[in-house]
Amino acid sequence: MSRDQVSQRVEHAECRILHIDMDAFYVSVELLDHPHLRGVPVVVGSPSGRSVVLSASYEARRFGVRSAMPMSIAMRRCPTAVILPPHHRRYSEVSREVMRIFRSVTPEVEQLSVDEAFLDIGGSMRRLGGPREIGEQIRAEIQSTLGITASVGAATTKFVAKIASTRAKPDGLLLIPGDQTVAYLHTLPVSALWGVGAKTQEVLARIGISTVEDVAHTPVPTLRKLLGSSGEHVHHLAWGRDPRRVVVARPEKSIGAEETFSRDIDDSDVLRRELLRLAHRTATRLRASGHRAGGVALKLRYADFTTLTRSKKLDEPVDSANALYGAATALLTALGDRPMAVRLIGLRAESLETGGDGSTQLTIDRRDDNWRIAERALDDVNRKFGDAGVMPAGLLRPKGRQRVDGETHQGAEEMSTGTPAATPPAGYSRRPADPSGPLPDRAVTDPRTARE
């Protein structure tokens, strides 16, 4: 049967793109475990004043609480909100189930994040019905098997589907028929367009453009002059044109982790220690996914929110935390004096490559190889005993001050007891600017056991 025949039978067959987004995902999952909190303002995030809101219930949103808002502001706006610490492992489990449900509808699933995806249901309509039917089936299945709600947007293109799901929230479905797409878009403010952020909005507002309709009726050369190369793209979007297809396989381009400090940090030792922790987190994921990194990037956000990233290529691809840590601290050192304290620090492993032939380029520093062996042993221990908490001694904290998940070190003084006696590196130092400082890179798993 040709597609034309399908369209005759199925209503709005042109709306083959669904965007499905869980409603307040983290909160919804937490509520499964804390049902008594239903109907109450709930915020997921660390209670420390410096971290950000990861997810807020719709009750909390009524007070003006939004995701990514600093926790301190959220608590001021909604002092009665119940704050729940995040449980990322649990969210991943639920997420896997959600994606499994999507894939039972169509293999054409492009996962965008833990709780949202695009689906191309073009090939599923004959079997399951039109976009509206399929959308409702998916919503019903998520609700009945997982106990959380999802919102669905259905449209002819990805970006309109995304707008539709946003407008359908919470617990709704919005279908924008093909012949009404432009009319619908033209009722929206310009900020609804993908890629139009605060800065672009400001630029456009200067010449009186505030709605999508305004954009649509602005000549492309004018937009290009204002917005550069993205001017044309924005114009296309304003007319509902978005040729991007649903892409199923999105191979991982990079793996990384970052941390917002509970207070701004000046101390390089604290920053390095955090990098060590991030390096271990990242390297564990690298090894678990069978990747090696050909490059490392360091990200810093200063107290005034200016953000910079610095990256470097590695001579040899690596999957060891020690190597990632070495490269990241070298980047940090190369920055020189920092203009102000650091709010957030992040580390990414980039230029990922898979496989290889299992061979390893050795270095003149035998500890590099020992580290790799020690870290593999660490993976085995953590795999066997769950996250047994085997970690570098440099990351240990004194008893009674265990790290709350998501919260970070309070300062250098707390850390000192956990750091072993300063071990000056035999041979060369990776931190030539500060050769006297201790390298916080001793693992609890005694690397001597791995030495020949």
Place this chain on the structure above:
Amino acid sequence: MKFRVERDVLAEAVSWTARSLSPRPPVPVLAGLLIKAEGGSLSLASFDYEISARLEIAADVLEEGTILVSGRLLADICRSLPSAPVEVATDGSKVTLTCRNSRFNLATMPEGEYPELPKLPAVSGVVDGDAFAQAVSQVIIAASRDDTLPILTGVRMEIEDDLITLLATDRYRLALREVSWKPSTPGISTSALVKAKTLNEVAKTLGGAGDLNIALSDDSELIGFESGGRRTTSLLVDGDYPKIRSLFPDKTPIHATVQTSVLVEAVRRVSLVAERNTPVRLAFTEGQVTLDAGTGEDAQASEAIEATLDGDDITVAFNPHYLSEGLGAFSSPYVRFSFTSPPKPAVISAQDDASGEDREDYRYLLMPVRLPNQ
């Protein structure tokens, strides 16, 4: 100020001095070349707080004086002038440069704001320029190009009496080269860490003029080189260089000797299939070495060449790039590989004939690639 000089002489002098100008000068005056006309000669100088360069050339000085002009612009101009005498004269705050029918007016910068150039320390000794240049070219291949590891971007010069030892490593290989010199003070014992890039420039531009004076300051902050009326100083790299001499194994029970040119060619061919980061394997057995690269479903290549083996059979794997760069530094007809065991470093040295002794003045230590089964 007014002087006249042949275009070829000026162009050569300007381009050598302007070489060490920073593309992003820390202060504007450091983009300039300081030109001083005095007596019958002209001195040109550049400085970027790290490296200074100075030379003197003979010129027809009509009026003495000092100017500071953009070095890059002056170098570009001199390069494109016809081969004829060039006349340079100040004209108020400008300087006029005339050569045949070409005429340039350049802005000058306040020479009073130009920092004082570091003095060349007292000469510590003399080395043959060619020998030094060759030694430098053999070690700098092993120096790191990673600026985030500043110490390893340097070449360590260890001076013990009449012997200079140059050392460089990027953690994957290590090169050691000894070169003799004539120290001013017998029994001198000192060391310096010089940026590989700087040393390379020195070797290339000062190595060809016979004797090369080396000057080390007592506070070990500065090194100076002088040859043929040209002198350059450079700040030393600060920090403790790793103690890498001990990495050369004391005992190497396995030795293999291979004809250099044959091996270079074989490595070049076989490593065509070694995609990024995959090693080339060398299996030494009695009478031959078999090279191969590539695994599994990828392309594969192998080649066997003649070799003399003294000791047990051994298979080692190397990054093909590090291996060929090292082999390329040998001009001897044969090279010797010295091994302890496969996952341990291998040392390459020069040998004049298939069965003789090796020379130890240049040694290239290569860290192997550990194969999955090793």
